[in-house]
Amino acid sequence: xxxxxxxxxxxxxxxxxxxxxxxxxxxxxxxxxxxxxxxxxxxxxxxxxxxxxxxxxxxxxxxxxxxxxxxxxxxxxxxxxxxxxxxxxxxxxxxxxxxxxxxxxxxxxxxxxxxxxxxxxxxxxxxxxxxxxxxxxxxxxxxxxxxxxxxxxxxxxxxxxxxxxxxxxxxxxxxxxxxxxxxxxxxxxxxxxxxxxxxxxxxxxxxxxxxxxxxxxxxxxxxxxxxxxxxxxxxxxxxxxxxxxxxxxxxxxxxxxxxxxxxxxxxxxxxxxxxxxxxxxxxxxxxxxxxxxxxxxxxxxxxxxxxxxxxxxxxxxxxxxxxxxxxxxxx
Amino acid sequence: xxxxxxxxxxxxxxxxxxxxxxxxxxxxxxxxxxxxxxxxxxxxxxxxxxxxxxxxxxxxxxxxxxxxxxxxxxxxxxxxxxxxxxxxxxxxxxxxxxxxxxxxxxxxxxxxxxxxxxxxxxxxxxxxxxxxxxxxxxxxxxxxxxxxxxxxxxxxxxxxxxxxxxxxxxxxxxxxxxxxxxxxxxxxxxxxxxxxxxxxxxxxxxxxxxxxxxxxxxxxxxxxxxxxxxxxxxxxxxxxxxxxxxxxxxxxxxxxxxxxxxxxxxxxxxxxxxxxxxxxxxxxxxxxxxxxxxxxxxxxxxxxxxxxxxxxxxxxxxxxxxxxxxxxxxxxxxxxxxxxxxxxxxxxxxxxxxxxxxxxxxxxxxxxxxxxxxxxxxxxxxxxxxxxxxxxxxxxxxxxxxxxxxxxxxxxxxxxxxxxxxxxxxxxxxxxxxxxxxxxxxxxxxxxxxxxxxxxxxxxxxxxxxxxxxxxxxxxxxxxxxxxxxxxxxxxxxxxxxxxxxxxxxxxxxxxxxx
Numbered sequence: 001x002x003x004x005x006x007x008x009x010x011x012x013x014x015x016x017x018x019x020x021x022x023x024x025x026x027x028x029x030x031x032x033x034x035x036x037x038x039x040x041x042x043x044x045x046x047x048x049x050x051x052x053x054x055x056x057x058x059x060x061x062x063x064x065x066x067x068x069x070x071x072x073x074x075x076x077x078x079x080x081x082x083x084x085x086x087x088x089x090x091x092x093x094x095x096x097x098x099x100x101x102x103x104x105x106x107x108x109x110x111x112x113x114x115x116x117x118x119x120x121x122x123x124x125x126x127x128x129x130x131x132x133x134x135x136x137x138x139x140x141x142x143x144x145x146x147x148x149x150x151x152x153x154x155x156x157x158x159x160x161x162x163x164x165x166x167x168x169x170x171x172x173x174x175x176x177x178x179x180x181x182x183x184x185x186x187x188x189x190x191x192x193x194x195x196x197x198x199x200x201x202x203x204x205x206x207x208x209x210x211x212x213x214x215x216x217x218x219x220x221x222x223x224x225x226x227x228x229x230x231x232x233x234x235x236x237x238x239x240x241x242x243x244x245x246x247x248x249x250x251x252x253x254x255x256x257x258x259x260x261x262x263x264x265x266x267x268x269x270x271x272x273x274x275x276x277x278x279x280x281x282x283x284x285x286x287x288x289x290x291x292x293x294x295x296x297x298x299x300x301x302x303x304x305x306x307x308x309x310x311x312x313x314x315x316x317x318x319x320x321x322x323x324x325x326x327x328x329x330x331x
Numbered sequence: 332x333x334x335x336x337x338x339x340x341x342x343x344x345x346x347x348x349x350x351x352x353x354x355x356x357x358x359x360x361x362x363x364x365x366x367x368x369x370x371x372x373x374x375x376x377x378x379x380x381x382x383x384x385x386x387x388x389x390x391x392x393x394x395x396x397x398x399x400x401x402x403x404x405x406x407x408x409x410x411x412x413x414x415x416x417x418x419x420x421x422x423x424x425x426x427x428x429x430x431x432x433x434x435x436x437x438x439x440x441x442x443x444x445x446x447x448x449x450x451x452x453x454x455x456x457x458x459x460x461x462x463x464x465x466x467x468x469x470x471x472x473x474x475x476x477x478x479x480x481x482x483x484x485x486x487x488x489x490x491x492x493x494x495x496x497x498x499x500x501x502x503x504x505x506x507x508x509x510x511x512x513x514x515x516x517x518x519x520x521x522x523x524x525x526x527x528x529x530x531x532x533x534x535x536x537x538x539x540x541x542x543x544x545x546x547x548x549x550x551x552x553x554x555x556x557x558x559x560x561x562x563x564x565x566x567x568x569x570x571x572x573x574x575x576x577x578x579x580x581x582x583x584x585x586x587x588x589x590x591x592x593x594x595x596x597x598x599x600x601x602x603x604x605x606x607x608x609x610x611x612x613x614x615x616x617x618x619x620x621x622x623x624x625x626x627x628x629x630x631x632x633x634x635x636x637x638x639x640x641x642x643x644x645x646x647x648x649x650x651x652x653x654x655x656x657x658x659x660x661x662x663x664x665x666x667x668x669x670x671x672x673x674x675x676x677x678x679x680x681x682x683x684x685x686x687x688x689x690x691x692x693x694x695x696x697x698x699x700x701x702x703x704x705x706x707x708x709x710x711x712x713x714x715x716x717x718x719x720x721x722x723x724x725x726x727x728x729x730x731x732x733x734x735x736x737x738x739x740x741x742x743x744x745x746x747x748x749x750x751x752x753x754x755x756x757x758x759x760x761x762x763x764x765x766x767x768x769x770x771x772x773x774x775x776x777x778x779x780x781x782x783x784x785x786x787x788x789x790x791x792x793x794x795x796x797x798x799x800x801x802x803x804x805x806x807x808x809x810x811x812x813x814x815x816x817x818x819x820x821x822x823x824x825x826x827x828x829x830x831x832x833x834x835x836x837x838x839x840x841x842x843x844x845x846x
Binding site for chain 2: 054055056057060061064065068081082083084085086089090093119120166167169174175176195196197198199200203204206207208210211212213214222225226227229230231232298301302303
């Protein structure tokens with residue numbers, strides 16, 4: 001120990017003023033370059049991908065699948081961080097309050113963005129408070145009935161429910177979620193009225209339908225896939241813009257003549273205020289990952305229905321659904 | 332015969348070196364995450380899901396199933412040794428398991444928990460294998476009214492959970508019910524007692540609450556009682572359950588197996604619910620209920636059996652219908668779909684290897700877990716020899732780390748600490764935590780299912796429950812259980828009077844327990 005040379009500050013002798021000036025000038029130059037350089041060097045550290053739901057759901061699965069592949073194109077890892085709670089609002093608020101520097105993003109576009117805000121007052125606006133970057137997938141929403149239900153088509157259901165208001169019940173995965181909201185919009189546009197039986201999550205909801213405890217269950221085609229294959233439930237219609245590849249025989253509500261378009265979208269959004277060049281850069285990298293066969297293959301297997309939109313179109317789609325639901329909830 | 336041939340085929344699959352390794356890996360990982368509070372099977376499986384893409388389908392499922400039931404084994408270890416529930420399903424094991432450890436009986440507690448888990452798991456797998464398609468059908472009949480009736484039945488057992496003071500026990504049950512109402516109401520979507528915070532919208536989590544009340548509360552209390560620090564944990568006497576322990580545990584294990592399996596197959600029935608119900612049931616039927624809360628081995632054997640049985644039971648609706656009853660099973664479903672396998676009625680026809688391979692691996696996994704765990708009991712109890720001054724800061728660290736890891740949320744840390752203070756006060760004033768925990772978990776479920784059932788009835792008429800056979804019989808049973816002490820009390824009173832009149836030597840046998 002004693003042989004070690006002690007640290008001697010005195011060795012750093014004061015330098016002439018000229019050297020400081022040079023250093024200061026260099027620093028200034030560096031600072032001037034900092035703004036464009038931020039986008040050029042972006043990302044310089046790992047990007048935090050916040051998922052507002054527990055591991056294992058659709059939101060979490062698409063986040064993990066794309067993050068694994070996207071690291072190849074961004075040069076930095078995308079680290080998924082689950083912040084579950086309050087139907088995704090806890091995660092949303094966390095991202096909303098984070099620094100808009102491009103290193104924290106949210107997987108958004110579902111209940112927490114377009115539906116829950118109409119049922120609760122939130123400390124932020126889910127549409128203007130975030131800058132959409134890219135949409136990755138949609139989860140369609142279907143009207144499911146038991147296979148032996150007397151209703152053969154959606155038209156049958158609507159006609160019967162119109163004649164018998166509040167007689168029939170429908171199950172959803174929870175109050176204020178997109179599935180509940182989709183039925184509220186449907187009630188508004190078709191003039192039917194049904195009784196809501198909220199459940200805890202998609203599995204309980206479908207189990208209630210399969211057991212014959214409710215007349216209709218709102219569910220996504222991938223949740224219902226096993227039950228449909230097993231011949232227990234069938235899909236009457238979906239609320240999407242186009243038919244679902246998982247449920248190709250179910251018509252959309254638009255095909256049936258009702259102006260309804262609601263999807264459970266999933267994509268990346270930044271907190272508002274992230275510079276455009278950074279948004280563009282991340283969009284381009286994630287788009288490459290989206291087109292990567294590795295991502296396509298895992299999405300295919302997980303029955304994730306991929307559907308790309310750029311940031312601006314994603315924002316428009318979110319706004320459209322937000323407004324449809326808003327007008328139906330107010331009644 | 333066919334079943335046996337197919338099971339043998341399943342064993343042939345499960346016994347290949349790769350799959351054996353998967354069972355072992357799953358069991359070990361499961362035990363470890365079960366021990367670590369905050370890290371549960373859900374998070375672990377979610378992280379492993381991408382890795383399973385590259386694995387063989389059956390191997391991946393075998394490993395995932397191993398992690399799930401391994402976690403149920405592991406969860407009890409910390410509950411018993413240091414009073415920290417590693418998993419929601421082992422919260423109730425803290426109550427009597429830790430008391431046994433303090434009496435130097437950590438070995439028998441750990442052993443009985445391992446053997447109970449093994450028996451519960453194995454019984455469930457046998458039933459799963461033999462009659463699962465039929466059972467899945469029956470489980471679907473369990474809607475909200477039936478669930479309400481079952482929970483109502485469980486609540487009738489709370490009266491039996493109260494310790495030395497009945498009013499105090501019922502008061503704690505009310506506190507549990509009130510704590511359970513915090514958060515967004517599931518039916519109307521109205522916020523209750525959230526004080527405008529987002530955090531409280533989901534209510535208080537069972538694990539932060541239990542880790543506070545049991546883990547932190549115990550440590551705070553022990554710090555206060557300084558003189559006890561030297562001999563805080565008695566040195567272990569025997570390592571394995573004695574013959575007397577076995578005799579006392581046989582019936583709880585049998586009941587726990589059936590109850591756990593039954594709860595496991597119901598949509599919404601979780602291992603944690605199964606273990607709580609088993610605890611309540613055991614105390615209700617116990618010959619010496621006053622021992623519960625003070626190291627009754629029945630209070631360890633029953634719940635630990637039930638949670639493992641429920642774990643295996645959950646595979647029934649998953650494999651035969653494609654309905655996952657909890658988030659861990661939802662991840663298994665995702666793993667199956669990732670490999671193009673659709674669980675459901677077609678599973679047995681199209682992918683028999685998957686079904687029978689997984690079933691056979693569950694037998695092997697349970698054997699493996701017992702081989703792994705029993706010899707390790709000696710090692711685990713050595714932990715109790717660590718001086719408390721060193722052990723307690725470590726426990727605090729693990730509790731706080733676990734509380735944070737649950738949801739990556741700092742608010743959960745605050746919750747845990749607050750409940751730690753509450754746990755300390757409860758311990759200080761000799762208040763038993765069991766009624767609080769039971770009411771806290773089952774209360775919100777009871778309310779939720781009652782509301783749903785009344786919505787389904789459309790008229791809101793409570794007689795609706797009696798129009799449904801399963802609900803009606805469960806409610807009738809519950810009413811009988813409620814009336815039973817009254818009738819028994821009346822009979823005893825009459826008997827005592829007669830005895831007194833005759834001037835006989837009537838002793839009040841067994842009456843003490845009901846106080």
